[in-house]
Amino acid sequence: MADDISRSNNDRIEVEVEKENIENLENITEQQQNVLPHIDPARRIVVEKTLKRKLDARCSLFVLIYIMNYLDRNNISAARLKGLQEDLSLSDTQYSTCLSILYVGYILMQVPSNMFINRISRPSIYIAIAMTLWGLISTCSGWAKNFGHMVAIRFLLGFVEAAFLPGALLILSKWYTRRELTTRNAVLFCGNLISNAFSSLVAAGVLSNMDGVLGHAAWRWLFWIEGAITMTIALSSAFILPDLPTNARGFTEEERLVAQLRLLEDVGEADTDSEEQSPFTGLIMALKDWKIYIMMLSFTAYVVGLSFNAFFPTLTGTLGFSEIPTLLLSAPPWVFSCIFSVVNAWHADRTQEKIWHIYGPIMMGLVGFIISMSTLNVAARYVALFLQAGSYAGFIFLIPSSPAKRAVALALINAFSQLGNVAGSYVWDLSENGYRKSYGIVTAMFGITIVGFWLFRMILVNLNKQLSEAEVADEDQGGDFIVSANESLCMRKGFRYLV
Template sequence: MGDEEDEDLNSPEAILARYPLLKDKSKKDLDLLSKRLRRRLDIRMLPIITLCLMINYLDRSNVTNARVAGMQKDMGMDDVQWSLGISLFYVGYMITQLPGSLILAKYKPRIVIPVMMLGWSIPTILFPFVRSPGGFAAARFAVGFAEGPFLPAVALMTSSWYVAEELPFRMALWHGAQALSNVFGGPFAAAVLENMDGVRGMHAWEWFMVIEGALSIALAIAAGFMLPNWAHNTPWLTPEETEMAQYRIVLSAGGIDENKSSMGIWEGAKLGAKDPFTWLFMLLHFWLIAAQSFKDFLPSILKTMSSSNLMTYLLQSPCYLLGYLAILGFGWSSGRFKDSVWHVIGPIILSAAGTVMLITTLNVGVRYTGVCFLIMGVFSGLNIQVSWSTQLVPGPRHKKAALLAIANTFGSSSHWYTPYFFLTNQAPLYRFGGGLILVSIALTIVTVLATWWYVVRLNKKLDVAEAEVNVDRVARGLPELTKGWRYPL
């Protein structure tokens, strides 16, 4: 064999040699450049992503607060018609996830993501013109159609900028926007829904939709200026930072360069569909989303613990704030200890305890604590699951985009049936819905353990193959290769 065949092309030294502006720098200089790049991303990308996700989640769940303010009654809908509208949102949401994510993987995020935001803002602003159950269902379908690719798009973009140990906490910052939106969403809903009824002849919930849609449009415009594209074509990076951005991700992915793939959009989708990890994370995402089924009905659940609509709106904030802090805490811990398995299982066991507290007693204090535990656990587990999936499939980008979109699409299908588990005749304990959550949590644990078993099996195969290569190298008088990339647990 020749020397070229003996060279480890994916060693840290060989990877660094691919980048002419970096290869002669000292380790200290590389570390400083990496920190400078990470700081720029943290300051410029993460805040706008978090704000966009906040408005996205607020837009997704705004009808739950509007329902308390009389939206369902004003449109003349019964519970089944209302649940149909909630379900149709997720039909539209699922249709666009895969094609939208693959389009984002090919084109520029700073253009595609703002277009998505404008797509859901327009039907939100037009909600005051909706006057029937059919109109409600159509409007919610349109909003879901535009929102579909957004979450997997943001996950894909984040995983293309941050390395494995940085990723869980950075994803937690924006993934926690779901909880954070409700921290501010409750007081925001209270301010609008309690004070603007009758202003200019409009219902308070109509003003709620108009104001929220306008905020979303403003953020879409800001995102067009603030967001990056990909590591190789972001205009506000210096040439050195551009190479460092690529080097960091390639090194973390064991030599895979997602920017160098010539793979077509649908070729990536086929690869993603064939990967067993896609199927495992489809199931895992499905059960975690099913365990979150309460969130579309949380104001109605909290109303059974309060004496007024105002108190119902405000009660959401403390439990969602605790949820956000839990997401950050588990995200930091996951990256710090490089563990995903127990950082999914641990939080959702907390959620199981919270669910039992919620459905087995009428004591308001116990039930409210149960709501807090429920939110803290399932939201934290979902964040770690998304982060873990991008680490297990580091590239090519279209394949990773397909995995995220397929998993999220399949997970979202649980919304076709979960709304029917929280009908008003189940109040105040909602035991039917609580039972659904407990079953979903149990199946989440089973799926995590199955994924753990598969990862261990793959890593053992890599160990054996690497050992065989090293035996051959030693026999030829060559040094052993250092241990290469492994599938993270």
């Protein structure tokens, strides 16, 4: 929501780079510095197209990993329909605790994990190891015998899964410019949406065919099969995922240099932390920025509103169909949500506007909530599920400029917002009258989200005014940057916060 944008609407690639700016790029030799300014313009365009094509292909694996990330996290909801709660003798409150405890580990690990991933040179290996571990832990869910087992497994699962999403967002931000990032982030989040659809189809197949195989309940096979798939994918991710523009394998030296220049031209400085910065510099910078606290609270309310995700098969079950048709009916709303999210993000990148591309999906979700509270008509309630799933399309992240601050801010916002999932796990205990009270709560949370994002927008509008005034005051200074005691105003001239 807070990407910076240049006033210039010129989309042509700048070829001539001032030598003083090129020297800001670390890890580039003197010989390379002399060659870069003389890259043929036509050659630069070809190299950049090849770079983005390779990058998009490699980063597409993030979508598959995110599918498995959510699949392993939310398959407990489908397993509940086939006897998990009864076999483990869980009360409704204990089941909700099994859901919410995952986010305790998830919250605790996100910030230290992203601080670590921002300091290492091979994040692909780190994510591959984390994925292997959470796949192994997920398979252990199939061996759970009681409430204590399941709580411990879910806590560890969240602890290890925390490495993925903020880490993936950080890696994407190190390769793509701000004009490209919203669409790529939306494609990444489609992994979440696809998993909601795909998990229902996989669960329908496993739960309808595996019951009693080798003497085990079908819901146990669901955990074992999906965990094994996760570990298999993890093996390939270490070789396919990109690392950093300075050292990524599978790219030519020319492509890596152009990748670094793209970020230099985009933000006005190299996308690397200075040697003087400690691992805690980004944490301190993020904690001093009170705008991040507004985003943390707003996204938390948003996540509470989206908490129907973990209960989607149960909510679909209110339509009155049996288990397998319920799982099959749970898939189409998420397919719609995926398509709508990509179109919404693409249009946001094209128009360079954010707030109404967030409000639109939220309003769609509110209409779905109101329909679900107002009627028990089967057709109307199923349409409402499509509208509710579509509300995910507004989930767009703040991307700070400094790599160290960006790593912590992404993790802080995402981690703190998961408190919404903890609270949301208990919101849907109120099952009477088709979950009307629960829908009332998430409606109120979306209202808080709207207010929070509007307040954030007003702050950015005010900062843009200050940037304009600072440029006028400094127009005789001749420098390329605005120097200010306020970090939010220390920007390259011409930049504006995108609102």
